[in-house]
Amino acid sequence: xxxxxxxxxxxxxxxxxxxxxxxxxxxxxxxxxxxxxxxxxxxxxxxxxxxxxxxxxxxxxxxxxxxxxxxxxxxxxxxxxxxxxxxxxxxxxxxxxxxxxxxxxxxxxxxxxxxxxxxxxxxxxxxxxxxxxxxxxxxxxxxxxxxxxxxxxxxxxxxxxxxxxxxxxxxxxxxxxxxxxxxxxxxxxxxxxxxxxxxxxxxxxxxxxxxxxxxxxxxxxxxxxxxxxxxxxxxxxxxxxxxxxxxxxxxxxxxxxxxxxxxxxxxxxxxxxxxxxxxxxxxxxxxxxxxxxxxxxxxxxxxxxxxxxxxxxxxxxxxxxxxxxxxxxxxxxxxxxxxxxxxxxxxxxxxxxxxxxxxxxxxxxxxxxx
Amino acid sequence: xxxxxxxxxxxxxxxxxxxxxxxxxxxxxxxxxxxxxxxxxxxxxxxxxxxxxxxxxxxxxxxxxxxxxxxxxxxxxxxxxxxxxxxxxxxxxxxxxxxxxxxxxxxxxxxxxxxxxxxxxxxxxxxxxxxxxxxxxxxxxxxxxxxxxxxxxxxxxxxxxxxxxxxxxxxxxxxxxxxxxxxxxxxxxxxxxxxxxxxxxxxxxxxxxxxxxxxxxxxxxxxxxxxxxxxxxxxxxxxxxxxxxxxxxxxxxxxxxxxxxxxxxxxxxxxxxxxxxxxxxxxxxxxxxxxxxxxxxxxxxxxxxxxxxxxxxxxxxxxxxxxxxxxxxxxxxxxxxxxxxxxxxxxxxxxxxxxxxxxxxxxxxxxxxx
Numbered sequence: 160x161x162x163x164x165x166x167x168x169x170x171x172x173x174x175x176x177x178x179x180x181x182x183x184x185x186x187x188x189x190x191x192x193x194x195x196x197x198x199x200x201x202x203x204x205x206x207x208x209x210x211x212x213x214x215x216x217x218x219x220x221x222x223x224x225x226x227x228x229x230x231x232x233x234x235x236x237x238x239x240x241x242x243x244x245x246x247x248x249x250x251x252x253x254x255x256x257x258x259x260x261x262x263x264x265x266x267x268x269x270x271x272x273x274x275x276x277x278x279x280x281x282x283x284x285x286x287x288x289x290x291x292x293x294x295x296x297x298x299x300x301x302x303x304x305x306x307x308x309x310x311x312x313x314x315x316x317x318x319x320x321x322x323x324x325x326x327x328x329x330x331x332x333x334x335x336x337x338x339x340x341x342x343x344x345x346x347x348x349x350x351x352x353x354x355x356x357x358x359x360x361x362x363x364x365x366x367x368x369x370x371x372x373x374x375x376x377x378x379x380x381x382x383x384x385x386x387x388x389x390x391x392x393x394x395x396x397x398x399x400x401x402x403x404x405x406x407x408x409x410x411x412x413x414x415x416x417x418x419x420x421x422x423x424x425x426x427x428x429x430x431x432x433x434x435x436x437x438x439x440x441x442x443x444x445x446x447x448x449x450x451x452x453x454x455x456x457x458x459x460x461x462x463x464x465x466x467x468x469x470x471x472x473x474x475x476x477x478x479x480x481x482x483x484x485x486x487x488x489x490x491x492x493x494x495x496x497x498x499x500x501x502x503x504x505x506x507x508x509x510x511x512x513x514x515x516x517x518x519x520x521x522x523x524x525x526x527x528x529x
Numbered sequence: 530x531x532x533x534x535x536x537x538x539x540x541x542x543x544x545x546x547x548x549x550x551x552x553x554x555x556x557x558x559x560x561x562x563x564x565x566x567x568x569x570x571x572x573x574x575x576x577x578x579x580x581x582x583x584x585x586x587x588x589x590x591x592x593x594x595x596x597x598x599x600x601x602x603x604x605x606x607x608x609x610x611x612x613x614x615x616x617x618x619x620x621x622x623x624x625x626x627x628x629x630x631x632x633x634x635x636x637x638x639x640x641x642x643x644x645x646x647x648x649x650x651x652x653x654x655x656x657x658x659x660x661x662x663x664x665x666x667x668x669x670x671x672x673x674x675x676x677x678x679x680x681x682x683x684x685x686x687x688x689x690x691x692x693x694x695x696x697x698x699x700x701x702x703x704x705x706x707x708x709x710x711x712x713x714x715x716x717x718x719x720x721x722x723x724x725x726x727x728x729x730x731x732x733x734x735x736x737x738x739x740x741x742x743x744x745x746x747x748x749x750x751x752x753x754x755x756x757x758x759x760x761x762x763x764x765x766x767x768x769x770x771x772x773x774x775x776x777x778x779x780x781x782x783x784x785x786x787x788x789x790x791x792x793x794x795x796x797x798x799x800x801x802x803x804x805x806x807x808x809x810x811x812x813x814x815x816x817x818x819x820x821x822x823x824x825x826x827x828x829x830x831x832x833x834x835x836x837x838x839x840x841x842x843x844x845x846x847x848x849x850x851x852x853x854x855x856x857x858x859x860x861x862x863x864x865x866x867x868x869x870x871x872x873x874x875x876x877x878x879x880x881x882x883x884x885x886x887x888x889x890x891x892x893x894x895x896x897x898x899x
Contacts, residue, residue: 259755262780266754266762317719322690322711341692345715346761349687350754352719356726357749360742368738372730375745379727384636384720385629391716392636410632 237519241284247297248283248304249275255305255358269339269347270354274312277330281524282307282423288516289427289441295366302362303374303426306355310378311419313351314387316344323391352382366430374426381422390414403481409450416456417449424448424517440506444517447503451525454496457482461489500525607889611654617667618653618674619645625675625728639709639717640724644682646700651894652677652793658886659797659811665736672732673744673796676725680748681789683721684757686714693761722752736800744796751792760785773851779820786826787819794818794887810876811887817873818891824866825894827852831859 252274258267283304290300319326319334320341326334336344356375363371380386394411397403424445428438461484483492503521507514622644628637653674660670689696689704690711696704706714726745733741750756764781767773794815798808831854853862873891877884 256754260759262763263754263759265766266759270754313719317715320692320715322692322715342765343762345687345690345692346758348719349683349722349752350758352722353749353753353756353758355749357746357753360746360749368742371742372738376727376730379723379725379730382719383723383727384626384633384640386723388716388720388723389630389633389636392713393632395712396635 237516237523240288240516240519241523244284244287245280248280248308251301251305252308255309256354265339265343266347266350269335269343270351272338273316273329273335273347274309274351276312276332278308278311280308281520282311282419285420285423285445285517285520286427286430288520289424289433290431292441292510292513292517293428293431293433293437295427295431299363299365300427300430302359303378303430304423306359306378307419307423307426309351309355309358310382310387313348313355314382314391314419316348316351318391320344363430366432370429370432373429377425377429378422381418386414386418386422390416390418398480400481403486405483405486408481408483408486412450412453413446416453417446420449420452421445440509441517444503444506444521447499447506448521448524451496451499451503451521454483454492454499455525457484458489458492458496496525607886607893610658610886610889611893614654614657615650618650618657618678621671621675622678625679626724635709635713636717636720639705639713640721642708643686643699643705643717644679644721646682646702648678648681648700650678651890652681652789655790655793655815655887655890656797656800658890659794659803660801662811662880662883662887663798663801663803663807665797665801669733669735670797670800672729673748673800674793676729676748677789677793677796679721679725679728680752680757683718683725684752684761684789686718686721688761690714733800736802740799740802743799747795747799748792751788756784756788756792760788768850770851773856775853775856778851778853778856782820782823783816786823787816790819790822791815810879814873814876814887814891817869817876818894821866821869821873821891822894824853824862824869827854828859828862828866 253271256267256270256274258264286304286307287297287300291297315329316335318324319329320336327337328334334344335347339347356378359371359375359378363374382388384392390411390413393407394415397407397411421442425438425442428441433441460482483495487495500521504518507517510517623641626637626640626644628634656674656677657667657670661667685699686705688694689699690706697707698704704714705717709717726748729741729745729748733744752758754762760781760783763777764785767777767781791812794811795808798811803811830852853865857865870891874888877887880887
């Protein structure tokens with residue numbers, strides 16, 4: 160079978176006669192890993208373009224190559240760490256939704272379509288890195304890491320619905336409801352949310368049950384009306400309002416995006432056996448990173464092209480939405496993001512080298528694309 | 530400090546000068562424990578009523594006394610039991626969604642609109658009654674009972690959405706999305722689902738943490754793609770199909786409705802300290818009751834009037850949906866429901882009088898309206 164593969168970064172086209180594009184991906188990955196000045200990401204962003212140009216229908220099963228030059232000198236270590244963890248997380252995610260009954264094929268496909276649609280897997284990585292920082296194992300953090308990605312995916316599926324943001328594309332692929340219909344998309348989100356809690360309760364090993372309950376409680380609060388949902392509702396209410404202040408915008412993002420990122424780090428710390436003061440400290444670290452992440456996302460929306468981002472661009476601008484660049488200007492937004500990262504680094508300074516990956520992830524989150 | 534305490538069973542008022550009402554609770558508990566004919570429950574139902582009548586604000590921290598006479602004679606009993614439990618559950622539901630931040634007013638209203646919209650509260654009652662059957666207390670079962678109603682409410686909100694059943698009325702009131710809009714209704718469902726797990730993890734007292742994890746795991750499975758959601762998806766796929774068999778229909782309802790009813794009883798048993806064989810036994814009891822409940826609901830849809838049911842009537846007929854009356858006829862459906870109830874009674878016979886309320890609830894569920 161012939162595949163034509165386009166690199167999203169350099170635009171170059173490659174074709175290969177292969178039974179699967181995976182071999183080509185592996186080859187390209189190795190090429191890139193041998194260049195320390197380059198940063199590699201596997202993504203489903205670049206699709207195989209068939210000779211017929213039938214792009215969207217061929218793309219479903221073949222994650223291809225996205226290569227970006229990393230001016231960030233974040234070092235080979237982080238790349239290695241991210242690559243290792245990402246492969247591991249993908250494998251765990253793949254195992255987390257088994258086909259329990261042949262009648263469940265459709266909902267199984269729908270849940271997996273979005274859960275395995277790529278993405279940077281930053282949330283699971285933050286959870287695992289924090290657990291390891293406090294001496295916990297990857298294994299102990301894994302069910303929670305998987306659950307965090309399930310919940311992130313659920314919020315994306317519901318957020319993309321016509322009654323919400325009405326997005327047709329996500330990570331360069333059709334959104335869940337465009338493929339499976341609105342009803343199945345709503346239910347797939349519900350099922351991922353329920354599965355997340357079941358998975359933590361059922362699969363977590365190596366820590367006392369009381370700790371697992373704390374994790375579940377914190378996760379529930381981070382998702383519900385005191386977390387993601389609360390942020391989304393206030394965000395919806397703020398749309399089109401002229402008087403949205405920077406404080407309001409910060410409040411919205413601390414809940415809408417920040418709550419789950421904070422949850423990754425706090426649950427990781429709890430599972431790693433951190434003391435209460437350390438849980439609070441890394442929680443404050445994550446609040447700043449979470450906010451910086453959102454500021455970066457707003458900036459991306461202004462500056463990136465469709466090819467770079469894989470989703471509709473300038474959407475925030477069109478919908479008259481309050482964004483950091485709009486309220487404080489592009490340059491000031493960049494400075495604000497940097498300041499938040501500096502503060503966050505200061506917070507985890509006491510952990511020294513043990514916090515290397517957490518710090519590196521923070522750098523990566525904010526500097527990834529501008 | 531003075532506290533005035535009302536007994537929920539006998540209505541008698543006691544007052545005491547105490548630094549904490551806990552001492553009075555302990556005294557009353559000892560009094561009751563010395564009477565073997567009486568059953569004692571500690572509950573958050575009776576609140577300290579301050580001399581100013583400032584009831585709700587004082588109630589938060591002081592679980593007070595609920596005393597019940599155990600050997601009461603039939604049917605009035607069930608009514609009394611249901612009324613007492615319903616009042617208690619309504620109060621607990623009311624407390625379960627506090628307004629955490631004034632910005633969250635809209636989502637708070639939306640969640641409470643559906644959660645407090647009435648309903649028979651059968652699910653919490655089943656959970657509490659099963660917990661009590663095995664010697665557990667109402668207090669221990671309460672957070673799970675509340676969570677079960679949250680999840681039931683969430684599934685109704687999402688089920689009513691235009692992309693799903695597109696219903697305008699539920700329990701005689703406008704559906705959530707008709708009042709708050711589709712976006713808020715989707716988010717209110719998500720928030721109730723997340724809050725349910727948070728609530729169990731955070732509020733459950735009186736049992737080991739391992740038991741609470743089992744409850745959460747079973748609940749998650751009952752809601753997700755192996756439970757309610759799975760049943761809904763297969764139900765959607767079966768709509769309009771001519772070849773839906775009785776086996777298919779039973780499968781659908783065992784998941785769509787039965788999974789959560791079974792979950793009520795299984796989690797109640799787990800929280801009451803039941804042995805594994807008893808958990809399985811009451812689980813099988815509940816499977817039959819759950820199915821009988823759905824058969825009764827299908828029958829109701831054919832026979833009941835709008836006033837009796839509070840929702841659009843004959844909807845199943847209009848949408849060309851497979852129902853028990855359609856597949857096996859009205860009379861046969863009634864007999865099927867009765868048979869399921871008989872089997873379920875046989876299963877809990879070994880518990881004798883202790884299972885009185887569970888059995889009475891089973892009767893009520895199936896015979897309630899025809």
